[in-house]
Amino acid sequence: MKTLLKGIGLSVVGFALGTTGLVASAQAEGEVNIYSYRQPELIKPLLDAFTEKTGVKTNVVFAKKGLGERMKAEGKNSPADILLSVDIGRLQGAKDLGVTQAVENDAINGNIPANLRDAEGHWFGLTTRARVIYASKDRVAQDSITYEELADPKWKGRICTRSGQHVYSIGLFASMVAHKGDAEAQKWLEAVRDNLARKPTGNDRAQVKSIFAGECDISLGNTYYMGKMQTNEKDPEQKDWADSVRILFPNSADRGTHVNISGMVLAKHAPNKDNAVKLMEFLASGDAQAIYAAQNFEYPVKPGVEPSELVASWGTFKADPISLNEIAAKRAKASELVDVVGFDNGPSS
Numbered sequence: 195m196k197t198l199l200k201g202i203g204l205s206v207v208g209f210a211l212g213t214t215g216l217v218a219s220a221q222a223e224g225e226v227n228i229y230s231y232r233q234p235e236l237i238k239p240l241l242d243a244f245t246e247k248t249g250v251k252t253n254v255v256f257a258k259k260g261l262g263e264r265m266k267a268e269g270k271n272s273p274a275d276i277l278l279s280v281d282i283g284r285l286q287g288a289k290d291l292g293v294t295q296a297v298e299n300d301a302i303n304g305n306i307p308a309n310l311r312d313a314e315g316h317w318f319g320l321t322t323r324a325r326v327i328y329a330s331k332d333r334v335a336q337d338s339i340t341y342e343e344l345a346d347p348k349w350k351g352r353i354c355t356r357s358g359q360h361v362y363s364i365g366l367f368a369s370m371v372a373h374k375g376d377a378e379a380q381k382w383l384e385a386v387r388d389n390l391a392r393k394p395t396g397n398d399r400a401q402v403k404s405i406f407a408g409e410c411d412i413s414l415g416n417t418y419y420m421g422k423m424q425t426n427e428k429d430p431e432q433k434d435w436a437d438s439v440r441i442l443f444p445n446s447a448d449r450g451t452h453v454n455i456s457g458m459v460l461a462k463h464a465p466n467k468d469n470a471v472k473l474m475e476f477l478a479s480g481d482a483q484a485i486y487a488a489q490n491f492e493y494p495v496k497p498g499v500e501p502s503e504l505v506a507s508w509g510t511f512k513a514d515p516i517s518l519n520e521i522a523a524k525r526a527k528a529s530e531l532v533d534v535v536g537f538d539n540g541p542s543s
Contacts (some may be wrong), residue, residue: 218368225251226469229261230491232456237278241488244476250469263431263442265461275470283316284363285457286522294459296503297472305478305496309517316496319455320477323416325366326451327442328402333409333411339442341370344412345385351541353386354401355542357394358537359529362416362454366446367528368521369452369514376527384535391539399423399432406438407433417441417453421491421504443511450514456492 230237241252253276255261262284265272277293279285287292289312296315303311309366310319344353356363357513371379391410396403401413402423421437443451458477464470476482483494490504500506532538 275464289316352411354413356531368524371524418491450512
C-alpha cells in the first residue's frame with residue numbers, strides 16, 4: 195500500500211495514519227519506504243522507473259517540513275528507509291539529528307563527486323541547482339557578474355531577494371564565508387543589504403515577478419525556478435515573468451557559481467536496508483540522474499550526464515568546486531551574520 199501524507203507539517207491524524215501504513219508495508223518483502231521533502235509528482239517518474247527495473251515497491255510519505263524530527267521521535271520504530279531532501283542544510287541537519295547512517299558503496303561514490311557528498315557517507319547529492327542572478331532584459335545590459343559585485347553601490351535600490359535566513363540564502367552566504375572569511379563576508383552582507391530595493395520577502399519566483407513589475411532590476415534565485423516559470427500552464431503569467439529576465443551565472447570566470455543540491459540519506463533504523471541501498475544505487479545511476487534532473491529542471495551530479503534541453507538553453511557555467519562539507523560547516527556563522535547586519539530588515543538597517 196502506498197502511503198501519502200500531504201500538507202505542511204505533521205498533524206496528529208496524518209502522523210498516526212502515515213506511520214501505521216508504513217509499518218504495515220515495511221513488513222512485506224520487496225518494498226522501500228521513503229520520507230520525502232520533494233513533492234510526489236516530482237519523484238514519481240523516478241520511482242516508477244526503479245520499480246519497473248527492480249520489482250521493488252516504493253511507499254512515500256511527503257511533508258514540507260519536520261521529517262527529520264519525525265524520524266528522531268520515531269527512533270528504532272521508524273519505518274523510514276530513505277530521506278529525500280533539498281539543500282545541504284537540510285541534509286546535514288538530518289545527520290546532526292542522528293537519524294542517518296553511513297553508506298560505503300563503490301557504485302554510489304563512483305557516480306557522485308566527492309565535493310557533493312558527505313565525507314563520512316551520511317548524505318549524497320543527486321542533482322544540483324545554481325544560485326544565480328536573474329537580470330532584467332530591459333534594464334541590465336551586462337552579461338556577466340560576480341557575487342562580490344552585488345555590493346557595488348551601482349546596484350543601490352536595484353536588488354530583490356528572499357529572506358537571508360532561508361536555507362537557499364544561507365547556502366550562498368556560507369560559501370562567501372568559506373571563500374572570504376568572516377569579516378569580509380559580513381562587510382559584503384552589509385553592502386548587499388544597503389543595495390536592496392526593499393525588505394527581503396517572498397520566494398525566488400516572487401523576486402522575478404518584482405523585476406517584471408519594475409520594482410528591482412536583479413534578484414538572487416535558484417536556476418530551477420526558471421523552468422518552473424517557463425512551463426507553468428496553471429499560472430501562465432509566470433511565463434511573462436520568466437521572459438522579462440535572463441540568467442547570469444556569477445563568478446563563471448573565476449571560482450565558479452555557487453551550487454546546492456537535492457540529495458538522499460539512509461535512515462539510521464532502515465527496516466528495508468538492502469532495498470534502500472538498491473534504491474540509492476539506482477538514484478545515483480546515469481539513467482536515474484537524467485530522469486530526476488529533467489523532472490526538476492536541475493543538473494545531474496554524475497559526470498557525463500547532460501541536463502535537459504530546456505536547462506541547457508539557459509547557458510553553460512562553471513560550478514564552484516568547493517566541498518559542500520565546508521559550506522555546511524559555515525552555515526551557522528552565515529546565519530549569525532545575517533542577524534548581526536540586520537539583513538532581513540532591509541536597506542534602512
